Amino acid sequence: MPLFWRIFLLNAVVLIVATALLLGPVTVSTPVLLTEAAVLTAGLAAMLVANALLLRIGLAPLQRLTRAMTTTDLLRPGHRPAVGGRGEIAELITTFNTMLDRLEDERATSSARALSAQEAERRRVARELHDEVGQSLTAVLLQLKRAADHAPPGLGEELRQVQEATRAGLEEIRRIARRLRPGVLDELGLASALKALAAEFAGPGLDVRHRLAPDLPPLDREAELVLYRVAQEALTNTVRHARAHRAEIALHRTPGGVELRVRDDGRGTGGAPEGAGVRGMRERALLIGAGLTVESGTEPTVESGAGVGTVVRLAVPVPVRFPAHTLVPVRGSAPAHAPPP
Numbered sequence: 001m002p003l004f005w006r007i008f009l010l011n012a013v014v015l016i017v018a019t020a021l022l023l024g025p026v027t028v029s030t031p032v033l034l035t036e037a038a039v040l041t042a043g044l045a046a047m048l049v050a051n052a053l054l055l056r057i058g059l060a061p062l063q064r065l066t067r068a069m070t071t072t073d074l075l076r077p078g079h080r081p082a083v084g085g086r087g088e089i090a091e092l093i094t095t096f097n098t099m100l101d102r103l104e105d106e107r108a109t110s111s112a113r114a115l116s117a118q119e120a121e122r123r124r125v126a127r128e129l130h131d132e133v134g135q136s137l138t139a140v141l142l143q144l145k146r147a148a149d150h151a152p153p154g155l156g157e158e159l160r161q162v163q164e165a166t167r168a169g170l171e172e173i174r175r176i177a178r179r180l181r182p183g184v185l186d187e188l189g190l191a192s193a194l195k196a197l198a199a200e201f202a203g204p205g206l207d208v209r210h211r212l213a214p215d216l217p218p219l220d221r222e223a224e225l226v227l228y229r230v231a232q233e234a235l236t237n238t239v240r241h242a243r244a245h246r247a248e249i250a251l252h253r254t255p256g257g258v259e260l261r262v263r264d265d266g267r268g269t270g271g272a273p274e275g276a277g278v279r280g281m282r283e284r285a286l287l288i289g290a291g292l293t294v295e296s297g298t299e300p301t302v303e304s305g306a307g308v309g310t311v312v313r314l315a316v317p318v319p320v321r322f323p324a325h326t327l328v329p330v331r332g333s334a335p336a337h338a339p340p341p
Contacts, residue, residue: 006058014047061089111283126181129173137170182228190224194231198249201235206247213252217318226284227260233277234262234312242266242310257318263311268296290316
């Protein structure tokens with residue numbers, strides 16, 4: 001029954017009962033007796049309770065829809081309010097679910113294009129850093145070496161210091177280029193790339209370890225790239241925010257595919273809202289149909305045994321369930337499935 005007629009009939013019943021009481025033989029004394037007041041109060045209370053219950057039952061689908069609308073997150077797709085019965089409310093819920101399907105498809109398509117463009121731009125910047133800036137600094141190092149070899153002792157020592165500073169800058173540029181374009185991922189595969197990533201983030205204040213299962217199933221290049229980027233972003237957050245001393249990258253087989261887990265012994269998220277890094281990881285996970293969770297203090301951390309720190313999990317199905325809107329090539333760039341130039 002439509003919502004309009006439900007409310008109309010409910011109010012009609014209340015008015016009919018009130019009219020029957022007014023026209024009936026029942027009278028009220030003046031002043032009102034205690035027993036008469038009790039009967040009137042009980043009748044009024046019964047009518048109010050019945051009215052409230054009927055309204056709650058009739059408006060329950062709208063309340064469910066309201067809760068679903070307030071909790072909808074396009075980065076956590078798949079949640080839909082149930083459609084029950086017929087009428088305007090059922091049609092409204094169906095329309096809302098259809099709108100969510102369309103919005104999720106459009107969001108995933110735009111995210112795929114943006115991330116494809118981002119990867120293409122990363123490759124371009126990394127190539128220019130390596131080929132242009134790197135070669136220029138290499139030439140500067142050679143000139144500084146020749147100048148230091150023919151300079152007086154005092155000036156030669158200063159030139160060697162400049163040479164060391166230039167060499168350190170060249171190594172930093174090469175490190176940035178490797179982060180932008182993980183060549184080891186294309187050349188040696190995911191396991192070697194994750195090992196190199198752990199070694200890259202390890203330092204005097206952070207011990208990064210890795211546990212990679214040897215029996216991993218074959219993965220598409222897009223899935224390997226998503227796994228690598230999620231691990232990279234998780235370790236970046238560990239270095240920037242966690243104040244951790246130990247971290248671990250684990251990759252193992254699951255009944256439905258593979259799972260990446262990056263955990264640390266830092267201070268955890270503390271209930272803080274998700275930042276751009278976590279949202280970026282979720283968008284990458286959606287592109288390959290994977291599920292991403294970020295938890296804090298849910299299990300013992302690396303060798304500490306304490307329930308603190310942060311755990312990032314990425315569950316990738318095998319074979320990867322690519323949505324219809326998966327990585328879309330960007331005009332002027334290489335396709336997402338093609339190897340970088």
